[in-house]
Amino acid sequence: MGMTSLSELLKKAISKFISSTSVDENTINELVRGLQRSLLVGDVGVELVQRISENVRKRALEEKLPPGISRKDQIIKIVYEELVKLLGEEPAKLKIPRDRRYIIMMVGIQGFGKTTSIAKLAYYLKKNDYSVGVICADTYRPGACDQLEQLLKDTKIPVYRHDGEKDPVTIVKAGIEKLASDGVKVILIDTAGRHKSQETLMEEVRTLQREVKPDEVMLVIDAGIGQQAGLHAKAFHEAAPVGSIFLTKMDTSAKGGGALSAIAVTGAKIKFIGIGERIDEIELFNPAGYVGRLLGLGDIEGLLEKFRLAELMMDEKRAEAFIRGEFTLEQFVKQLKDLRKAGPFSKLISKLPLPGIQNIPDETLRDAEKQIEKWDAIICSMTHEEKMDPHIINSSRIRRIARGAGVLEKDVKNLIKQYRLAKKFMKTAKRLPKKFLKTVQ
Ligand SMILES: Nc1nc2c(ncn2[C@@H]2O[C@H](COP(=O)(O)OP(=O)(O)OP(=O)(O)O)[C@@H](O)[C@H]2O)c(=O)[nH]1
Ligand SMILES: [Mg+2]
Structure with a gap:
């Protein structure tokens, strides 16, 4: 399957439905089957797929048609709403306390954007009046700490590094102590994504989890990787229970369905998205916009407004x-x-x-x-x-x-x-x- 197969299959199912001449039970069933196929390809669990498709089918057959709205528009809105529900309905909330120490550990495969996203998150928190600091615990990637310092150089956000020390747990423990003594409340930990092997990477994450006990493990996922995201998420989730997801590179590959899979596997919700390489290119996640893009619905807002009016x-x-x-x-x-x-x-x-x-x-x-x-x-x-x-x-x-x-x-x-x-x-x-x-x- 291609990288964006979930999104592509979804779009295909939707456009087939839109181009059908009439809407009846058969076309609705066909749409639901398309939806099921797409979600299964995206590694969304069978039970969840069943639930979503049952909801869509039931609502499509039973819901009353508001005046001035076509049956097709109504059903597309139903599909849209059920997917948004899966992603968490409301826009994400920060949920980071201000009055106590809070440690966030970022994990993820190499190149997905951990280091960049740490810098973004630190900058975002600082702008929102948190006292924040970061720890570079990536001892594998040459220049990892320089990269972090470079990204944060104009922000006055402290970066803790310990050159020469190879054990990430030692670095993190010393870093927490140092930053805390400087009055830092929110501490972000950058971990390695590159390693000798996947097993040794997971072992390191597991050890960090056990020794550091972060308040939140944030999984970084590249929006472009599609269904593989589910496998990555599963592996990390087993090593350190994932509490939230940072979805990167939404600017270059907004169509990836990986997010759905990662959510389905971990039960965690997407908190942030990355929308560029600069440190201010970060946004709290908004499920509605994401699903709109996933389905290739350009003017979802226009469609929803039509409904709001019709419902009156x-x-x-x-x-x-x-x-x-x-x-x-x-x-x-x-x-x-x-x-x-x-x-x-x-x-x-x-x-x-x-x-x-x-x-x-x-x-x-x-x-x-x-x-x-x-x-x-x-x-x-x-x-x-x-x-x-x-x-x-x-x-x-x-x-x-x-x-x-x-x-x-x-x-x-x-x-x-x-x-x-x-x-x-x-x-x-x-x-x-x-x-x-x-x-x-
Ligand atoms: N366009 C775009 N590029 C991004 C985004 N986030 C990260 N990148 C780029 O992705 C590349 C990899 O980012 P890193 O932050 O180094 O990734 P990493 O996960 O820390 O990688 P390792 O340290 O090797 O594990 C860099 O070139 C970043 O500039 C994003 O939201 N949009
Ligand atoms: Mg990195």
């Missing part, structure tokens, strides 16, 4: 009544209030999956935008009958409602006027295609 219209009866201009004053205000949550009306209007709303006069929307809180209070001061039919509101009631809501009489009058206008415009709007109404039923 999920209440079918309300949506349908609104489109027909059959809404009470209360429903009118509630609808506008819900919309307001999604963003400024001026930005929303053209994108709303609700034909007809564009017919509401600008003035009404502008007023609603500014006054929605007031409008809400006004509604609360009305009787049930008045909310259902504002025609019955006379001038003395207007006065009382205004007082009850803490607004001016003209605000009450304006709301009633805007409501009437909106109703009129919705009713006279071009009759909606039956097809749309079907999608909301």
